[in-house]
Amino acid sequence: MNGIRHIFFDLDNTIWDFEKSSMATLSELYTKYALATLGVPSFDAFVAAYKHRNELLWEEYRMGTVDKETLRNKRFALTFWDMGLDPDTAPTGMADDYVLLGPRRSHLFPHAHETLSYLQSKYTLHIITNGFAEAQTVKMETSDLNRYFSEVIISEHTGYKKPDIRIFRHSMEKAGATESECVMIGDGLEVDVLGAQQAGWRAIYFNPHQLPHDARPDHEIRQLDELLGIL
Numbered sequence: 345m346n347g348i349r350h351i352f353f354d355l356d357n358t359i360w361d362f363e364k365s366s367m368a369t370l371s372e373l374y375t376k377y378a379l380a381t382l383g384v385p386s387f388d389a390f391v392a393a394y395k396h397r398n399e400l401l402w403e404e405y406r407m408g409t410v411d412k413e414t415l416r417n418k419r420f421a422l423t424f425w426d427m428g429l430d431p432d433t434a435p436t437g438m439a440d441d442y443v444l445l446g447p448r449r450s451h452l453f454p455h456a457h458e459t460l461s462y463l464q465s466k467y468t469l470h471i472i473t474n475g476f477a478e479a480q481t482v483k484m485e486t487s488d489l490n491r492y493f494s495e496v497i498i499s500e501h502t503g504y505k506k507p508d509i510r511i512f513r514h515s516m517e518k519a520g521a522t523e524s525e526c527v528m529i530g531d532g533l534e535v536d537v538l539g540a541q542q543a544g545w546r547a548i549y550f551n552p553h554q555l556p557h558d559a560r561p562d563h564e565i566r567q568l569d570e571l572l573g574i575l
Contacts (some may be wrong), residue, residue, distance in 0.1 A: 354530030356472040365449040447482035455569035460492040470495040509538025
């Protein structure tokens with residue numbers, strides 16, 4: 345990775361373990377709102393329906409066909425609908441509780457702090473995230489991540505979402521970098537890897553579950569500490 349001076353990380357599912365944090369929060373909500381008494385067949389069914397609906401809404405949000413409020417406020421009602429239940433029976437407080445509780449969990453991927461500490465001694469580190477500003481800010485603070493990063497670029501502040509080439513150009517300008525000096529590390533093949541490569545950057549695919557794909561990242565890793573042998 346000759347010439348690299350700036351490393352840009354995705355946050356969710358790259359450093360901050362979104363899946364683990366989300367599961368813990370959904371479990372808390374399932375119990376708090378006694379969802380079994382509302383017709384939800386099981387916790388596993390609730391999680392499966394929620395994850396499917398949430399992913400659909402996030403894709404629509406990235407495409408600009410739904411807004412932030414719709415994503416946040418309708419996903420649990422639509423989850424009930426997907427399970428064959430009356431969406432009006434979905435407790436209204438779940439949406440607010442999910443946003444309040446989830447970001448305060450400090451579940452990171454293994455070796456996150458030691459890897460970031462090492463890389464910070466050699467490079468300037470930054471974050472580029474499509475997540476919502478208030479949630480991402482809390483995650484960074486709760487997990488003690490702010491100390492590693494020079495720029496934290498949040499799509500909501502820029503008006504552009506990954507993989508839009510404009511968010512990569514904006515991030516590069518904020519960092520005072522050139523294309524050849526930048527590498528993006530993230531779990532999203534389209535939004536992180538391909539988006540960065542289209543902007544002229546190099547890209548490292550974080551693929552902890554070894555998902556099959558046809559992309560050509562510059563490197564692929566399963567664990568964050570593998571970066572120590574690359575960068």
